[in-house]
Amino acid sequence: MAETYTIEGRTGPWEVVLGLEVHAQVISKSKLFSGASTTFGGEPNSQVSLVDAAMPGMLPVLNGECVRQAVRTGLALGAKINLWSRFDRKNYFYADLPQGYQISQFQHPIVGEGKLEIETEEGGPRTVGIERIHLEQDAGKSIHDLSPSASYVDLNRSGVALMEIVSKPDMRSPAEAGAYVTALRQIVRAIGSCDGNMQEGSMRADVNVSVRKAGEPFGTRCEIKNVNSIRFIQQAIAYEARRQVEILEDGGSIHQETRLFDPDRGETRSLRSKEDAHDYRYFPEPDLLPLELTAEFVEECRRSLPELPGARRARYEAELGLTPYLAGVLTADQDSADWFEALLADTAKRQGKPPRDVAERAANWMTGELFGALNKLGVEVADSPVSPAQGGELLALLADGTLSGPLAKQLFEIMLETREDPGAIAEARGLKQVSDTGALETAIAQVMAANADKLAEYRSGKDKLFGFFVGQVMKASGGKANPAVVNDLLKKALNQA
Amino acid sequence: MAVDESMVARVAGLARLQLAAAEVEPLTRELNNILGWIDQLQAVDTGTVEPMTAVIPLTREWRKDEVTDGDIQQDVLANAPQSAHGFFAVPKVIE
Structure with a gap:
């Protein structure tokens, strides 16, 4: 077991207790309860139906795809799927919430308890409990800096489907919180339920932080709202935990409250204006029927899941004999894993060998030569100028002695520029190893x-x-x-x- | 269950209802009458009855994931007291 993360106070070490609520935008063409588009970056208020604008008399109708994606996400987290769930109204007033309430799921969420395996550099593998996942509507967006006298409201996001993925208070350090979000992001991207784009706000986290002396019950927590990068999550936790320790050691007490993280100053600040807002007066949404699922529907969702990153990584180690490091790098995102598998299949076929025999060579070439070149070009693996089949051909030419190591490097440079097949380049430019x-x-x-x-x-x-x-x-x-x-x-x- | 005047004032505040001081006491009485009636209903033993969650026996009326609406910025903004550059313009909200 690795060293525990603690905040050193005057009175000794303090343990930090963390729970995360991650809001993940569901990948869908239209909104959770209306037929308006969810595309990012449209003209203001152009992707708004009269349902999203909360015009009187408009009724919500549930988008089945959003239900399917929430169930798939739950299954990917090994969670219990509730065949009966319900929507509730969460009441509060804000300029970008035209209904005056958010349709959410409070008492009966669609997904119950599950778990997520995380791994930190210092701490090794660990399991974080998932409390629940529920479906809810996003609010619109307020823009405060376009006019000196008014706030501008754009409802394009209003009604977009979000999954709120709530963890148990199982994390104990900023590194673990970061690893949790990273692992969660890998999973939703792998199964295609959320694009995980934190910059565009498709994924953001509310972070619950409290501190305690070892062995004591949980302390009072503060919630840091809407943190939109893994780095900021970690900074916010470190700052907030230190702040709480200082208050407690000075004889004060923590008031449960909502805070904001200011990345420019690296500090959290109280959001006093919402003190009253914690009384949301939830009640069952009268405009929607309960959400009932059949066992067959859940089974269909299960069958539609691809291999998950954790399972894939374990398979690369066990079946292909790759080192944990290589397996980790290649399964870090879906595109890399897909590219590697195409390369491996091609390489094994060309060389007439079982995949296990050529896996390490292919993995080393991909993580070394290819990733190095893509990094220099500033290109993602999905947009690589060299295809997996071309990579496989290059490795085959190396394996059969047509190319030496240095020649292969030279040829690869040409491939990156011309996008031609390595065999053709070697032929045309006489770049063949002379063994005659x-x-x-x-x-x-x-x-x-x-x-x-x-x-x-x-x-x-x-x-x-x-x-x-x-x-x-x-x-x-x-x-x-x-x-x-x-x-x-x-x-x-x-x-x- | 019963409510007192301070709770009525608080709930009115949360719901953005402006109540005159003189309205609070009668409203509290009326609400308590309603709650009293509900307490009466609670006395019925429903232990063996399945909860009724909807009056219409429909469950899977789901929408297909298609874009069928939107592109009506003018309509959306038509009733706004103020709008600018395609946005609703509201009194400045300062966090």
Whole structure:
């Protein structure tokens, strides 16, 4: 077990207790209860139906796809799916909430308890409990800086489906909270229920922070609202935990409240204006029927799930014999894993070997050469100029000795620029390793003739000169000679007195 | 269950209802009458009755995930007391 994260106070170490509520925007074309589009970045109020604008008499109708995605997310987290759930009204007033209430699920959420495996660098693997997932509407967006006298409201987001994924208070350090969000993001992206784009706000977190002395009951928590990056989540926790420890050690007490994180100042601030808002007066939504699911529907959702990142990673280690590091890098996102599997399938086929025998070589090439090049180009793996099949061909040319390591590197550079197949490039530019002994013997003879003095030295015992001859032959072949063949032939030629 | 005058004033505040001081006492009495009636209903033993959650026996009236609405910015803003550049313009909300 690794060292526990603590805040060192004057009175000793304090433990930090963290629970997260992650709001994940469901991938759907239309909104949770209306037929308006969910696309990001439209003209203000252009993706708004009269339902989203809460015009009197308009009725919500549930989008089945959003239900399906919430169930799939629950299943991916090993959670209990509630075949009977219900929508409730959460009442509060705000300019960007035209209904005066949010349709959410309070008492009977669609997804119950589940769990998520996380892994931190210091702490190793750990399980974080999931309390529930419920479906709810997003609010509109208020813009405060376009006019000195007014706030502007855009309802394009109003009514977009969100999943609120609530964890248990199981995390104990900023690193664990970061690992939790990372793992959750990997899963929703892998199954395609949320794009995980934190910058555009498709995923954001409310962070509940409290502190306590080891072994004591939970302290009073504060909730930091709407934090939209993993780094900010960690900074906000570190600041907030320190703030609470200072208050407690000065003899004060923590008031349960909602706070905001200010990334510019790296601090959290009280949101006093909402003190009253905690009384949401939930009641069952009268405009919607209870949400009833059949066991067959849940089974269909289950069958539609792809292999999850954790399972894939374990399979790469067990079946392909990859190191935990390589398996982790390749399964970090769906696109990388897909690219790798296409590369591996192609490589195994071309070389007529079982995948396990070529996996490490392919993984090393992909994480080293390919990722290095993509990084330099600033391109995502999905947009790689080189296809998995071209990568497989390159690896095959290396494996059968057509290419040497240095030649393969040279050829790969050309592939990145021209997007041509490696075989065609090698043919057209003569970039093939020369293993033909006849040609190499000729080159060796020429080198030996041109360096008679060095030859004499070598034969009188100066063994170190062997490297010099190898270099000369390689140079004479334009770098194309097969080094292993050159070694063999040279040894024979030099030692034939 | 019963409510007192301070709770009535608080709930009115949360619901943005402006009540004159003189309205609070009669309203409290009326609400308590209603709550009293509900208490009376609670006395009926419903232990063996399935809860009724809807009066219409429909369950799967789900919408297909298609864009069928929107692009009506003018209509959406038509009743707004103030709008600007396609936005609703509301009194400045300061956090």
